[in-house]
Amino acid sequence: MDLNVLKKTILYNKHIQLGAKMIPYSGFYMPLQYISSLKEHMAVRKSVGIFDISHMGKFILKGKDSHNLLQYLTINNLSNIKSGQAQYTCLVNTLGGIIDDLIIYKISKIEFLLIVNAINIEKDKKWINNYIKNKKLKFLDLSQEYSLLSIQGPKSISSIQKLTNIPLSKIPFYHFEIGKFLDIDKILISRTGYTGSKGVEIYIHNKYTEYIWNNILNIGTFSNMIPCGIASRNSLRIEMGYRLYGQDITEKITPIEAGLSWITKFNKKFIAKKILKKQKIKGTYKKFFSFFIEENKIPRQGNLLKNKKNSIIGKVTSGCFSPILKKGIGLGFITKNKLDKKSIFISIREKKIPINIVKFPFIKI
Known part of the structure; x- marks a missing residue:
C-alpha cells in the first residue's frame, strides 16, 4: 500500500x-x-x-426511478421499508458474488442514502453508474x-x-x-x-x-x-458475527454461502436471482460458521481448518480474543459435505486444536 x-x-x-x-x-x-x-x-x-468512521462511502441516489434501480441492484426488498427507515443489504454481480454489503437509508420515496465500505467506494460507484440510464436519476458521491x-x-x-x-x-x-x-x-x-x-x-x-x-x-x-x-x-x-468485507465476504462469495439468506428476498426481480435461488434450494458447498476455542489460543484470519485425517476443509476469515467471553472466537468457511461438528480442528503454529461450533452472535446484548 x-x-x-x-x-x-x-x-x-x-x-x-x-x-x-x-x-x-x-x-x-x-x-x-x-x-x-x-x-x-x-x-x-x-x-x-x-x-470516527468517516472513511465509509456516502452516496445519494435521487430521482423517480431510484427505488426501482436499487430494487434491481440489491438483494433485500426495499419495498419493506418506509421513509425514515434503513435496510441492510448487498450489491451482487451477475454470478451472485457480493460486490459490497451496505446500508440504505430511505430519505423519501425518491431519495436514498447509501453507506458503503470505504474499500469499495470507487467499485460501487462504477457499478451503480453502469445501470443509470435515466438522465433524471441523480447520483452523488458525498464521501x-x-x-x-x-x-x-x-x-x-x-x-x-x-x-x-x-x-x-x-x-x-x-x-x-x-x-x-x-x-x-x-x-x-x-x-x-x-x-x-x-x-x-x-x-x-x-x-x-x-x-x-x-x-x-x-x-x-x-x-x-x-x-x-x-x-x-x-x-x-x-x-456479534457481523461480516467484514474483504475477509468474511468478497465477490467470490454469495449471500447464501455467507449465511445472508435472511436478507435475500426472492419475491422481487434482482441481479443473479436465479443463481441465488438455486443455491437457496439445493444448498451450497461452502458454509459460513462461527466457533470458539477452549484452549488459550486466538484464531486469526487465514488459519486453516482440518479434519481428523489432517485434510484441509476450510479456513478462518476473522478471529480475535473476546474480552467478554475471555476466549478466542472466530468466523470462517467450511465445506458443507465435511461438516462434522465434533471433528473440526484449527491449525495454529502447526498445532491442531479442537474448535467448538456455535451459533452467532457469541454474546447476548
Missing part, C-alpha cells in the same frame, strides 16, 4: 492529539486504538465509546464531504441526548431522524451501528465535524465516554 496516497478523515489531527496509534486501513489513516483495544471494547459493552460518527454502548443515547432536540430513545432500531444537533440543522441521526451494543450514528458535513466531535466528548466525560479505534470495532463486530 502506497502510504503517500492514503486519505485522512477530517478528524485526523484530533486523533493524533488524543494519542491514537494510526494505521493504514481501507485507503485511509485510521486510529487503531487510543488507550488499549481491550479498554475500548469494554467501554462499548459497559458504558459508551465514540468512533469526501461528509463525516460519520458512531456513538455506541448502553449509555450512548443518554450521554448525548442533551445535545439534540430529537428524542433519541424513541428512535426504533434501523430507523433515523433528521433534526437539530447542537445548533446545527438537518443532521441525520440513525439507530444503527456495527458493534451490537445500543448506539447511534451521526452524519455531519465536514465543516461541523470537529465541533460536534469535541462537544460529544466533552459531555461524554459524565458517562465515561472514550474514543475508540478500529481494533475494538473489529472485536466488537466479531462477537
Whole structure:
C-alpha cells in the first residue's frame, strides 16, 4: 500500500492529539486504538465509546426511478421499508458474488442514502453508474464531504441526548431522524451501528465535524465516554458475527454461502436471482460458521481448518480474543459435505486444536 496516497478523515489531527496509534486501513489513516483495544471494547459493552468512521462511502441516489434501480441492484426488498427507515443489504454481480454489503437509508420515496465500505467506494460507484440510464436519476458521491460518527454502548443515547432536540430513545432500531444537533440543522441521526451494543450514528458535513466531535466528548466525560479505534470495532463486530468485507465476504462469495439468506428476498426481480435461488434450494458447498476455542489460543484470519485425517476443509476469515467471553472466537468457511461438528480442528503454529461450533452472535446484548 502506497502510504503517500492514503486519505485522512477530517478528524485526523484530533486523533493524533488524543494519542491514537494510526494505521493504514481501507485507503485511509485510521486510529487503531487510543488507550488499549481491550479498554475500548469494554467501554462499548459497559458504558459508551465514540468512533470516527468517516472513511465509509456516502452516496445519494435521487430521482423517480431510484427505488426501482436499487430494487434491481440489491438483494433485500426495499419495498419493506418506509421513509425514515434503513435496510441492510448487498450489491451482487451477475454470478451472485457480493460486490459490497451496505446500508440504505430511505430519505423519501425518491431519495436514498447509501453507506458503503470505504474499500469499495470507487467499485460501487462504477457499478451503480453502469445501470443509470435515466438522465433524471441523480447520483452523488458525498464521501469526501461528509463525516460519520458512531456513538455506541448502553449509555450512548443518554450521554448525548442533551445535545439534540430529537428524542433519541424513541428512535426504533434501523430507523433515523433528521433534526437539530447542537445548533446545527438537518443532521441525520440513525439507530444503527456495527458493534451490537445500543448506539447511534451521526452524519455531519465536514465543516461541523470537529465541533460536534469535541462537544460529544466533552459531555461524554459524565458517562465515561472514550474514543475508540478500529481494533475494538473489529472485536466488537466479531462477537456479534457481523461480516467484514474483504475477509468474511468478497465477490467470490454469495449471500447464501455467507449465511445472508435472511436478507435475500426472492419475491422481487434482482441481479443473479436465479443463481441465488438455486443455491437457496439445493444448498451450497461452502458454509459460513462461527466457533470458539477452549484452549488459550486466538484464531486469526487465514488459519486453516482440518479434519481428523489432517485434510484441509476450510479456513478462518476473522478471529480475535473476546474480552467478554475471555476466549478466542472466530468466523470462517467450511465445506458443507465435511461438516462434522465434533471433528473440526484449527491449525495454529502447526498445532491442531479442537474448535467448538456455535451459533452467532457469541454474546447476548
